[in-house]
Amino acid sequence: MTTNFSVNKQLSSTSFPIGVATSAFQIEGGRDSREASIWDTFCTKPGAVKDGSNGFVACDHIEYWQDDIELVASLGFDAYRFSVSWPRIIRADGSINQQGVLFYTHLLTLLKQKGLKAYVTLYHWDLPQYLEDQGGWLNRDTARAFADYVDVVSRAFNGLVDCYATLNEPFCSAYLGYEAGVHAPGKTGKQYGKKAAHHLLLAHGLAMQVLRKNAPDVTSGIVLNFTPYYAASEQQKDCAATQLAHDHHNDWYVRPVLTGKYPELLSLLPEDEQPDIYEGDLALISTPIDYLGVNYYTRSFVQHDDNEGFTILPPEHGAPVSAMGWEIFPNALRDLLLQLHRDYDLPPVQITENGMACDDVLINGEVDDPIRVQYLQDHMNAVAQAMESGVNVTAYFVWSLLDNFEWAEGYLKRFGIVYVDYSSQRRVPKRSAQALKHWLTRRQSV
Numbered sequence: 001m002t003t004n005f006s007v008n009k010q011l012s013s014t015s016f017p018i019g020v021a022t023s024a025f026q027i028e029g030g031r032d033s034r035e036a037s038i039w040d041t042f043c044t045k046p047g048a049v050k051d052g053s054n055g056f057v058a059c060d061h062i063e064y065w066q067d068d069i070e071l072v073a074s075l076g077f078d079a080y081r082f083s084v085s086w087p088r089i090i091r092a093d094g095s096i097n098q099q100g101v102l103f104y105t106h107l108l109t110l111l112k113q114k115g116l117k118a119y120v121t122l123y124h125w126d127l128p129q130y131l132e133d134q135g136g137w138l139n140r141d142t143a144r145a146f147a148d149y150v151d152v153v154s155r156a157f158n159g160l161v162d163c164y165a166t167l168n169e170p171f172c173s174a175y176l177g178y179e180a181g182v183h184a185p186g187k188t189g190k191q192y193g194k195k196a197a198h199h200l201l202l203a204h205g206l207a208m209q210v211l212r213k214n215a216p217d218v219t220s221g222i223v224l225n226f227t228p229y230y231a232a233s234e235q236q237k238d239c240a241a242t243q244l245a246h247d248h249h250n251d252w253y254v255r256p257v258l259t260g261k262y263p264e265l266l267s268l269l270p271e272d273e274q275p276d277i278y279e280g281d282l283a284l285i286s287t288p289i290d291y292l293g294v295n296y297y298t299r300s301f302v303q304h305d306d307n308e309g310f311t312i313l314p315p316e317h318g319a320p321v322s323a324m325g326w327e328i329f330p331n332a333l334r335d336l337l338l339q340l341h342r343d344y345d346l347p348p349v350q351i352t353e354n355g356m357a358c359d360d361v362l363i364n365g366e367v368d369d370p371i372r373v374q375y376l377q378d379h380m381n382a383v384a385q386a387m388e389s390g391v392n393v394t395a396y397f398v399w400s401l402l403d404n405f406e407w408a409e410g411y412l413k414r415f416g417i418v419y420v421d422y423s424s425q426r427r428v429p430k431r432s433a434q435a436l437k438h439w440l441t442r443r444q445s446v
């Protein structure tokens with residue numbers, strides 16, 4: 001197997017952290033030692049998860065965590081991004097699950113011993129079900145409950161964390177979970193999406209204040225996902241539709257965080273779709289962050305639609321796509337970073353997720369995934385180009401360390417650089433992991 005991997009010099013210095021990412025529900029398992037989350041409930045809904053699977057065992061990381069951290073270190077990464085499971089920390093009666101806290105403090109201690117930087121995401125979609133029973137993200141009190149949970153963990157993890165992310169991709173929690181209904185908790189209706197989004201952003205703001213108090217020296221911010229939208233034609237209608245899609249899906253999140261204002265679109269929403277904004281909310285939401293986390297996978301084309309205003313098109317015929325059906329288009333990552341840089345007074349940016357699903361197969365103990373190697377290399381080089389043009393990017397993370405529970409796709413889609421045989425829990429580094437290792441271990445400090 002060849003393991004050539006060539007990345008522009010900006011990302012090839014040991015002073016630029018390259019990491020690998022996971023999230024709690026997708027890998028941990030260990031369902032018996034925590035409260036239920038909305039994803040446990042969602043997985044029981046017929047048809048909600050394509051293969052009818054759940055997160056009861058997943059990659060059994062709750063058992064194999066030491067081996068998994070060992071793997072991250074042995075592959076030559078500088079940093080590990082993972083998420084903390086809220087339902088593993090706070091019980092339904094409000095008490096603290098000390099075993100849960102210990103799991104993460106042990107993991108963080110091991111990361112330190114291995115010289116790996118710890119990037120901790122505080123919410124990656126696994127809301128405790130007991131909070132959903134009270135309305136979940138449609139209930140303003142959930143934002144307060146999040147801040148209380150963040151208070152508990154940020155005290156317990158004192159001195160062990162390098163970087164906190166309050167939320168991962170609030171767009172997915174709000175829109176996919178409460179409006180489109182394709183993610184937990186599976187609610188549908190336009191009257192829900194923006195309301196849930198506002199409470200999520202409020203939770204972010206409240207959590208930032210807690211982190212400032214409990215962890216003033218830790219780099220703290222938020223992770224947002226971006227889909228750069230391109231107009232399907234040069235017609236004015238399609239261009240306007242593209243801007244509308246951007247305002248709903250991308251700008252709705254980044255603008256209030258960075259400027260304290262929602263996009264103009266807010267005033268155009270019908271009354272029942274408006275979020276419940278209280279005085280002071282936007283000041284909280286725009287609490288200064290130390291960095292913006294950017295997750296990027298793909299771009300999309302957008303067309304005008306008479307009913308909805310816009311419609312998102314599937315990739316053009318013949319375009320290269322991943323096993324998710326997402327177009328592979330690295331230049332959109334460069335252009336996204338440049339656009340954010342133009343539109344905003346940006347804090348440093350971290351690429352907190354980037355990667356692809358392939359139809360990986362284990363043959364004679366090996367997994368050959370040259371398309372993923374190419375994808376990662378091309379996207380890192382796109383980041384390097386943006387840096388050359390002045391964007392301050394300070395870290396890059398591959399999604400994901402392991403094949404894992406890919407939400408509504410179950411275990412059907414493999415995003416890992418390490419293959420997981422779910423029947424034995426054997427981990428097999430794919431060619432992409434080997435290529436990264438080869439490159440990472442040969443970097444120089446500059």
Ligand code: FCB
Pocket residue numbers: 023026168169172225295353399406407415
């Ligand atoms: C992102 C999620 C992550 C993973 C990737 C493929 O939206 O943050 O958990 O599912 O997509």
